Amino acid sequence: MKSNTLNRKNPLLSIHSFLMMAFIYIPVIVIIVYSFNDSRLSMSWEGFTFDWYLSLLDNRNVMEALKNSLIIALTSTIVSTVLGTMAAIAMRKLMSKSKGAIAGLLYMPIVVPDIIMGLSLLVLFSQLGLDLGKTTVIIAHITFSISYVYVIVSSRMANMGNQLEEAASDLGATQWETFRYVVLPSIWPGVIAGALIAFTLSIDDFLISFFVAGPNSSTLPIYIYSSVKRGISPEINALCTIMILVSVALIILAQWLLNRGNREEKKTSMLPF
Known part of the structure; x- marks a missing residue:
């Protein structure tokens, strides 16, 4: 009797879940819808158009920010993927008593608030005498991306046995x-x-980049922030929509790859040897 009561759906929980999803996704849907608005005023709808997406291609500031974002994201992704994977392999073979402490240090960039990390990196770069620019942004992105790569690769290696090695x-x-x-x-x-998660985080990062970016290293999130202070335009909505779709696509692809790898591992574990 108790089991049936627990398994029965609670309508309040369903309503709560729906409201939470609506609170999260309605603003995103509004941005996407108004990116197709034919009016330059975001509060009035005057028709459907793709002109704002086409005008992004003629915006030199957007193209410069896009180039900076891609250079920073690709470089930081490659380096953080290599270092994060090496850290996961090394931690798997480490038998020291300090293994837990080292693992905690690798998790720290995920737990520490972005504003603290951005400020601490800014202080570090100023103490080292490094000029703020693409290089400092790349170093900052590598710093927090390594932890995410380490966590994902470690979770994948946790199910591996030592027999094949x-x-x-x-x-x-x-x-x-x-x-x-x-x-x-x-x-x-x-x-x-x-690597896909690291690339997505790098493309979307604003707070840490805001602290360590120089005058000629503006990324897309920084460009959007500086543009919004002058008013929200349909071009900004279009740019945000593109970033949302790219981020969602990369996250879905990353999850699909993990699920596919888990299925292959289960099939391998069922082989009779």
Whole structure:
């Protein structure tokens, strides 16, 4: 009787979930809808148009911010993916008592508020005498992206056994050959998913970039923030819509890769050997 009562849907919980989803997604839907508004005034609807998306291509400031964002995101993604994957592999083999403390340090960039991280990096760069620009933004993005790559790759490696690595070692494979032919094929969904998440975080980051960016290294989020202070235009809505769609697509792709890797691992574990 109690089991049936617990399994019965509570209408209040359903209403609460619906209101929460509406609170989160209605503003996003409004931005997307008004990016197709034929009026320059965001508060009045005068028809459907794609002109604001086309005008973005003629906006030199947007193209410059897009170029900066892509350079920063691609560079930080490559470096953070390599370092995060190496950290996950090293932590898996580490048998020291300080393993928990080291893992806690790797989780810190995820837990620390962005404003604290941005301010601390700004102080560090000023103490080192580094001029603010693309280089400092890339270093900052690598700093917080490594943690996300480490978490995703570590979760992927948590389900790996040591049997295949030990078998490869017994057959005379070197550590590099074992990594290339045994470990990497097993963890590649996590590595690619981590890279996609790192790229998405870098493209979308505003707060940390705002602290460490120089005058000629404005990214798309910084450009949107500076433009909104002068008023919200349909061009900004169009730019936000593109960023939303790209971010959602990358997150869905990362989740699909992780799910596919988990399915392949389950099939492998069911083989009779």
